[in-house]
Amino acid sequence: MYTYEMLTEQIAELKREYGISVFYFGDSVMGRPLPCLVIPGNRKKLFVNASHHGLEFITSQVLMNFAAEVLARGSYVGATMYLAPMINPDGVNLAQNAINPATFDYKRAVYLNGGSTDFSSGWQSNIRGVDLNHNYPALWGTGALASFAAGYTCPGRTRYSGMYPFSEPESRAVRDLCFERDFDMAIALHSQGEVIYWNFNNLADERAKQIGQRLAAASGYALEEAEGIASTGGFKDWFIQEYRRPAYTVEVGRGKNPLPQEQLPQIQKNVFPLLYEAARLA
Numbered sequence: 547m548y549t550y551e552m553l554t555e556q557i558a559e560l561k562r563e564y565g566i567s568v569f570y571f572g573d574s575v576m577g578r579p580l581p582c583l584v585i586p587g588n589r590k591k592l593f594v595n596a597s598h599h600g601l602e603f604i605t606s607q608v609l610m611n612f613a614a615e616v617l618a619r620g621s622y623v624g625a626t627m628y629l630a631p632m633i634n635p636d637g638v639n640l641a642q643n644a645i646n647p648a649t650f651d652y653k654r655a656v657y658l659n660g661g662s663t664d665f666s667s668g669w670q671s672n673i674r675g676v677d678l679n680h681n682y683p684a685l686w687g688t689g690a691l692a693s694f695a696a697g698y699t700c701p702g703r704t705r706y707s708g709m710y711p712f713s714e715p716e717s718r719a720v721r722d723l724c725f726e727r728d729f730d731m732a733i734a735l736h737s738q739g740e741v742i743y744w745n746f747n748n749l750a751d752e753r754a755k756q757i758g759q760r761l762a763a764a765s766g767y768a769l770e771e772a773e774g775i776a777s778t779g780g781f782k783d784w785f786i787q788e789y790r791r792p793a794y795t796v797e798v799g800r801g802k803n804p805l806p807q808e809q810l811p812q813i814q815k816n817v818f819p820l821l822y823e824a825a826r827l828a
C-alpha cells in the first residue's frame with residue numbers, strides 16, 4: 547500500500563532530513579497538489595515520473611526510495627534530477643480504496659466502474675475515467691480509435707483516451723512542467739514487464755537507442771520497440787515527438803498489477819542503477 551498521504555509523509559521526511567527542494571506543478575482532478583522533487587546536479591536536466599496509472603503505485607515508492615538513496619549518499623554527480631513521483635494521485639488512492647466515499651468524484655468512479663466499489667484489480671485511469679497515458683497528443687486519434695475498436699468506448703478503468711488530448715489536469719500539468727523546464731531526457735516508470743520502450747513512430751534517433759541499450763544493461767531489463775495499442779498517446783511518445791530527445795517507458799517488475807510489496811527490493815536493484823545511468827547520460 548502506498549497512498550498520496552504516505553507519499554506526502556515521505557516527502558516531509560526528506561525535507562526534514564536533507565532539506566530537499568520540492569515544488570508543485572499542478573493539481574489532480576480532486577485538487578491533490580502534484581509534487582516534483584529536485585536533486586541538483588550538472589546543467590543537464592533529467593525528468594523522471596511515476597504512477598501515471600492507478601494500480602502502478604509501486605513505481606512511486608521506487609522513485610521516492612531512489613531520491614532517499616541519492617540524498618543519503620551525500621555527493622551526487624550527474625544531471626539535475628526532477629522527480630515527479632505520482633502523476634495520478636486520485637487514481638492511486640482509488641485503486642487502494644483511499645478516496646472519501648462521500649465525494650461526487652468517488653460516486654462517479656463507482657458508476658464508471660460498472661457499479662462496483664472494488665477498484666483494486668483494474669483501475670488505471672484518473673478519478674474521472676481517463677487513462678492519462680493515452681491522453682497525450684501523439685497519434686492520439688489513432689490510439690483513441692484503437693481503444694474504441696477494442697471496446698474501451700467511454701470513461702472507465704483503463705485505455706480511454708479522453709475527449710481530446712490534454713483534456714485532463716494531470717497530463718496538462720506534466721506538459722506545462724516540460725515546457726517550463728526544457729528537460730534533456732525523460733523516463734516514465736510503469737509496471738509491469740521488465741521492459742524498456744525507447745521509440746515512438748520511428749522518431750527516436752540512434753543516440754536514443756544507444757542510451758536505451760545502456761539503460762537495459764544497467765537494469766537487466768529488455769529493450770523493445772513494438773508496443774501495439776499502448777504505443778500511442780503516452781507521455782514518452784509525446785516527449786519524443788515534441789523534443790526529439792531521448793525518452794523511455796520503463797516497465798518495472800513482473801506479475802499482475804498491483805505488484806506485491808515483496809518485489810520492491812528486487813525492482814529497486816534493477817531500477818536504481820538504471821536511473822543513475824540515465825543521470826550520467828542525459
Ligand SMILES: [Zn+2]
Binds near residue numbers: 598599679737
Ligand atoms: Zn502503466
